[in-house]
Amino acid sequence: MSATADAPLPAPSLLARLSQPRTLILLLALMWIPLVIYVMFGHMFEDSRDYVLIPAVPATLLLYVLAMRAWWESKIAVIGATLVFFWMFIAVVVPFLPLIDPNQPIAPFTLPFSEKKDIFFWLGTDFKGRDMLSRALWGCQRVIVWGVTATLVAYIVGTAFGLIAGYLGGWWDEIISFLANILLSFPVMVLFILILNYLGQSGFNIVIAVTFASAPAVMRIVRGLALDIKSRDYVFAAQTRGEHPIWIMVVELLPNVRGPIIVDACLRLGYTTVAITTLTFLGLGLQPPDPDWGLMIKEAANTALIFKFSYMLIVPALSVSSLILGFNLMADGLREMSLRD
């Protein structure tokens, strides 16, 4: 990304100036924080809830333009980013779209492309008569918000422990690595089931469960990178200056482990999306009645296992697959580009 920003242009264009890391972080925050507030704390705002999302709309569009511009050379990354940003954009604008209330029962078992009660249903309705199109579009919000938040927290925790284990070494390394080994020896789904069963079923607990499951793997990657970087001259220089270990970890080590982590993060976003959908399907994740892809699959699998009504299963399954495909293609494209540099 920064490669294009550093291009020796006489007068950097507006887009080039926007591609600087600081503005990118600002734009990401502008897109992300409103979504988090809307989904996690939206009930506090009541009527003014939708206005929270307004700053996120231009931020999302601008980020998409910047991503296209930076990744144009890799077709895979472009396709991936388009899929991911499609759902991001839907998540941000869905309250402003002319959709039927996703929780309102109207006409049960209406087939796609048919009309009932003077309403045309593009994707039909589910067993309670709720509009499938509306539910599928609304469903992306919870998956994206909880999935990305969980991955982010897992990365912060994993990176912190990885830096400590790698840089400080000794007992710190022994203890952290042993704990990570214990957690890594669980099959992931077993760990999810145990943790969510213990803590109870909610979005915040999914964040905790994903952190327990993903942070050890992140920790290992960061630890390895930190062990490698630790012996570089600039770290010795900082040590000689008498900098505090925490300062060295954050200022000297962290920026240098960033590259490999970003690619891994894209892949892990995919895993987390799978995990959240699967957990909701198993009845351990987010709770009804708000629309959610895993929940839609669960309800349809229990009520309408007939070919005529298979659209109820296919719509959420295609939605979740396209989002995960987007994350995976983005990771592939980014890896390809990082290898080329």
Added chain:
Amino acid sequence: MVKLILRRLGQMVLIMAVVSFVLFLVFDSDKFKKQIAVNELGGFGLQTLTEQEYQDWLSSKGLDVPFYTRYLDWVGNVLQGDFGFSFEKNTEVGPLLAERLINTGILAFWVFALMIPIALTLGVIAGMKEGSAQDRSVSFISVLTTSMPEIATAIFLTVIFALGLGWLPAKSAMTQGFDWRQLVLPVATLVLYDFGYVARMTRASMAEVMTSQYIRTAILKGIPYRRVIMRHALRNALIAPFTVIVLQLNWLLSGVVVVEVFFQYNGFGKMLLDAALFGDIYVIQAGTLAAVFVAVFSQIISDVGYTLLNPRIRFS
């Protein structure tokens, strides 16, 4: 070598001891005892009990004893091969676990029997000529299939082959005894999700080998291309995929939960989920320990196998 294996086995025992202790500690809370009571007596039934009757119920289940005594008893029993009693299924945990593990084992056997040849063949074909049309199409298919979560793959397969064409049953509960037709969709789901990852690993390993000096020498010497691939490249290219394949065992124990629940196949994953939702602590304990055992054991096999297969590590 022996030292390495012994050290890893020691680690495994330590990990299993820590895990089982933590689980006992966690499931000792009042909340969980209440959960078992609600599931067994019904929420309404529980409310009608007096405190004394509740305590009696707890002691009839052996739940009133402090957890460390229960833990020590349990460890003693496990060492004698007794895994305790299932509250939900009202049977011994040992036979239940064995039965479910065998069912999942059948599933896993077919998944590996199909996945390994498919993934290795595709991976080798793709890695032989990096960037060719066959490489691109294999990579595309692998990304596509691994991007579909098991639940989505299960849905697509069910809708097409069970609901649409009617060739196969949609559920795999095997109530009428063993039926291979009910095994097809769960196995296909797991294979489709998993083969892409192994194929990509094989492809990467093969592509790396193909650029090495000795392959170039072999080709320049005029050895037929087919023989270069079969005799020189394959041997070295298949070392890395071996470890990946063994580690898929660990992954399979995760993936199997959702597939078994979706197809209602009575395997290990479904047992563990049911037990967790019920609060059936001895089943959870036994299931978790079995899962951790399989995971760590496959790790050991993969490490040992890698060392044996790779002469550069073996002799250094």
